[in-house]
Amino acid sequence: MFSYYLRLALLSIKRNPILSGLMITAIALGIGASMTTITINYLMSANPIPEKSQQLFYVQVDSWNPYEAFDEPNEPPNQITWTESQNFMRDATAFRQTAIASSNAVIEPQDQDSKPFMSSIRLAYSDFFSMFNVPFLYGNGWQAAEDNDRALVVVLSRKTNDTLFGGENSVGRTVRIAAKDFKVIGVLDNWEPIPKFYDLTTDEFGSPEDIFMPFTLKEALELNNGGNTNCWKSPEGEGFKSFLLSECVNYQMWVELRSEQEKQDYLNYLHNYVAEQKTMGRFAREQNNRLSDVMQWLKINEVVADDAQIMLWLSLMFLLVCLLNTIGLLLAKFSGKTAEISLRRAVGASKSDLFYQHLVETACIGIAGGIAGLGLALIGLQGIKALYGEFADKVTSLDMNLVIIAIILALVSSIGAGLYPTWRICKIEPASQLKDQ
Amino acid sequence: MLNLTHWEIGPIFRALMRNKTGAILIAIQIAVTMTIIVNAIFIISERQKLMARDSGVDEANSFYLSSSSFGEDFNTEVTAAEDLAMIRQTPGVIDAMQINAIPMSGGGWSMSLQTKAGDDIDGTGAAVYMVDEHFLKTLDVDVIAGEPFTLTDIRLRKGSSTDWPDKTIITKSMAETLYPDEPWHSVVGKTVYINNNEPMIITGIIDQLQAPWIGWDGVERVMLSPERLEFTSYRYFIRTEVGKRDELMPQIEEMLANSNKKRLIRDVRSMQETRERSYRQHSAMITILGTVMIVLTVVTGLGIVGLASFSVNRRKKQIGTRRALGASQQAILRYFMLENFIISSAGVVLGAVLTVGLNIWLVKAFELNTLDWYLVPAGMVSLWIVGQLAVFGPAKRAAAIPPALATRTV
Known part of the structure; x- marks a missing residue:
């Protein structure tokens, strides 16, 4: 029966090519626009580390100005001071923990023909790699001992290793960074968390840094501050050391906590830590300690751009217009078939047979519209990429989930649109239209 | 009918x-x-x-680049003086200077100024540009009240400096926000406080200049600080004669890169491109x-x-x-x-x-x-x-x- 209905549907679509074409175009445009914006929103709000996003927590404590909150109404600073980074890492009460920061320095390739270049640096502790499941191509990260020794060791990103060593296994080789010789101990495999959740202060859809080295080298090599530095009070005294010891925030802190109990313990630790600092004259504001898991932290930082959300809602309304359009056109098309339908009813087709038959027809239109819509979404995403440039590179690719969503959206919406016209046409009495003939 | x-x-x-x-x-x-x-x-x-909105600078004819030194024993002060002398002598260049941040670019410094000293007084945020006595022609701004900086006003700022010069020039918009009840030209000569307690005298007011952050509601609030920069990394802002920019950008980049091999010249970018990227x-x-x-x-x-x-x-x-x-x-x-x-x-x-x-x-x-x-x-x-x-x-x-x-x- 299904194949017969399918044949009838195709015949009917062929009989009214303009009307059918309009319907398919309308659905395709609606689906295309919606899928473009759904894709962008879906990728922007993606979970960058689904396997352990609920065990990784971003740490905030309120070391800010006693007279004014960091952000209204009473938000603690979004980063921590050097002092906190050192104390939290010294106490190390979580299962794993790392303070991190960004910086940059010049790399001088050994090859005299290659020009020196500026590279971005991620300063981290040894737990960083295991906490964030960072994949290695060659070698490994460093150990806690190297953190303490301020060892001149470096992990290269795959791209940096390609630039410096042509993609060879460079573990054990030497790289000159910031006028110091570093030993390569690891090379990362491709690693592109979207968004770059571990540091959202700048460029949340950017790539991870070029090289990774022990956080403690910040002080030893006097590496400059990357990202955002915010101060409510200027450093007391001159020099790099006094800047580190100031109340300026430029560092991020992540901890890995495996259970609710560990989370409570860590909150208690933070409470006691702040209480202790208060006795030393710091932390004049009330206790305001936060632990946010990865998805909470992304939400607090409003990683999904407002414009993307506005476009999503507008495109869904656009889809609505296209569907209303389709309903109207279907009504028009079906009511041109009243004579045929009453004839079929008269020779024995039941209402449900007719309903089924016309649903097949609308589904055909829906699938055609959905496929065309996917094509339009691909074009739309290319357009967005062209308009936004590198900023949108990572949020404009369709994956299998999205293709399935698109087809389902097209089917559901076209069948939804077809229900009312189909229902109406099935109410035609067998004899009503025959009288005229 | x-x-x-x-x-x-x-x-x-x-x-x-x-x-x-x-x-x-x-x-x-x-x-x-x-x-x-x-x-x-x-x-x-x-x-x-x-x-x-207008950024205030001569967007069509300006560009900038950054210079980052590496290796030890690099004398930034001497290099910057030599660089600027070379750039300013280049035919087609109207003027040039060192600067710490670029309007509309998205990255920069801000400080809070307050009209009374004290830790518990609310301040008004302003973007800080560190400039020398060439700022008038380089940034294409006009001093509409008071005096521009002179050579003797300019001090040397080191990477680790935390204090401020005793003079500043602010935009008209900043003057109006700091002193809402007074006409803007009467603000010249008043003392404002930076870092809660450090006094600075407002010696001049410029017509208009935008902060580096286009999405900030205080984008017109800017203060100029008379300083040369002894940082490992800083920028030169260069204004050219009409139509000479595209020709001078690669020329000056090469000139600087060849003059001193112990530093990197990078991020050579026109103001027009900066505007396009930011917007x-x-x-x-x-x-x-x-x-x-x-x-x-x-x-x-x-x-x-x-x-x-x-x-x-x-x-x-x-x-x-x-x-x-x-x-x-x-x-x-x-x-x-x-x-x-x-x-x-x-x-x-x-x-x-x-x-x-x-x-x-x-x-x-x-x-x-x-x-x-x-x-x-x-x-x-x-x-x-x-x-x-x-x-x-x-x-x-x-x-x-x-x-x-x-x-x-x-």
Whole structure:
């Protein structure tokens, strides 16, 4: 029966090519626009580390100005001071923990023909790699001992290793960074968390840094501050050391906590830590300690751009217009078939047979519209990429989930649109239209 | 003669009521279309307003580059003096100087100034540009009150310095925000406090200059600090004669790169490119919304054409009968145009309500501004026109139906 209905549907679509074409175009445009914006929103709000996003927590404590909150109404600073980074890492009460920061320095390739270049640096502790499941191509990260020794060791990103060593296994080789010789101990495999959740202060859809080295080298090599530095009070005294010891925030802190109990313990630790600092004259504001898991932290930082959300809602309304359009056109098309339908009813087709038959027809239109819509979404995403440039590179690719969503959206919406016209046409009495003939 | 009974509004309306579905569908389509279009136009106009703001510098003829030293024993002070002497002598260059941050670029420094000293006094944030005595010509700004910096005012700032010079020049907008009750030119000579307690005297006021952050609500609040920079990494801002920029950018980059091998010259970028990059998000939004508006209008228009054609086809016989009974082609044309007008009217009224509703929601959820009221009637009129244009073709065909059709069976 299904194949017969399918044949009838195709015949009917062929009989009214303009009307059918309009319907398919309308659905395709609606689906295309919606899928473009759904894709962008879906990728922007993606979970960058689904396997352990609920065990990784971003740490905030309120070391800010006693007279004014960091952000209204009473938000603690979004980063921590050097002092906190050192104390939290010294106490190390979580299962794993790392303070991190960004910086940059010049790399001088050994090859005299290659020009020196500026590279971005991620300063981290040894737990960083295991906490964030960072994949290695060659070698490994460093150990806690190297953190303490301020060892001149470096992990290269795959791209940096390609630039410096042509993609060879460079573990054990030497790289000159910031006028110091570093030993390569690891090379990362491709690693592109979207968004770059571990540091959202700048460029949340950017790539991870070029090289990774022990956080403690910040002080030893006097590496400059990357990202955002915010101060409510200027450093007391001159020099790099006094800047580190100031109340300026430029560092991020992540901890890995495996259970609710560990989370409570860590909150208690933070409470006691702040209480202790208060006795030393710091932390004049009330206790305001936060632990946010990865998805909470992304939400607090409003990683999904407002414009993307506005476009999503507008495109869904656009889809609505296209569907209303389709309903109207279907009504028009079906009511041109009243004579045929009453004839079929008269020779024995039941209402449900007719309903089924016309649903097949609308589904055909829906699938055609959905496929065309996917094509339009691909074009739309290319357009967005062209308009936004590198900023949108990572949020404009369709994956299998999205293709399935698109087809389902097209089917559901076209069948939804077809229900009312189909229902109406099935109410035609067998004899009503025959009288005229 | 305007005789409303001739227009047959009553019969048209009653006929519509007998077959509501199609009419309701079109009315809702028109309403939603209007909602999207009016809000889109509003967002577009807001973005265009943002993009039309002037950064204050000579955007068409300015560029900048950064110099980062590496290796030990690099004398930044000497290098910068040599570099600037070379750049300023280059034919085609109007002027150049060191600077710590670039207008519109997105990255920079801000400090808070307050009119009284004290830890618990609220300050006013301002973007800080560290400049030397060449800032007038380089940045293309005018001192409209007080005096510009002179050579003796400029001190050397080291990477680790935390204190500030004792003089500053601020923008007119900053002066008005700091002292809202006084005329801006009387602010010259007053003392403001940086870092809560460190005094700085305002020695001059410039007309206009933007901060590096285009999305900041204090984008016009800027302070100039008279300092040369002894940082490992800093920028040169260079202004050229009209039309010389593109030729000088690679020339100066190469000149600097060759003059000293112990540093990197990078990020050579024109102000025009900086503007494009910073406003890219807004220009993209404008293009996307513009495309959506056009496609949407076409879809709605085609929908109206489709449904009107269908209703003409269905009523062929009645139209023939009316023609046979003496109705003119004009009357038939008018019938369909008026029918559409009635449907559109219902649509645009609903559309006006939805438009305002969506705007209220956008204001709440995304902190957009409130819609300009005149966009609502403008949107209503536009959709009326779209409806009338779309229905004109089918109505014309209806009017062409010959009276003889009434005598035939279909």
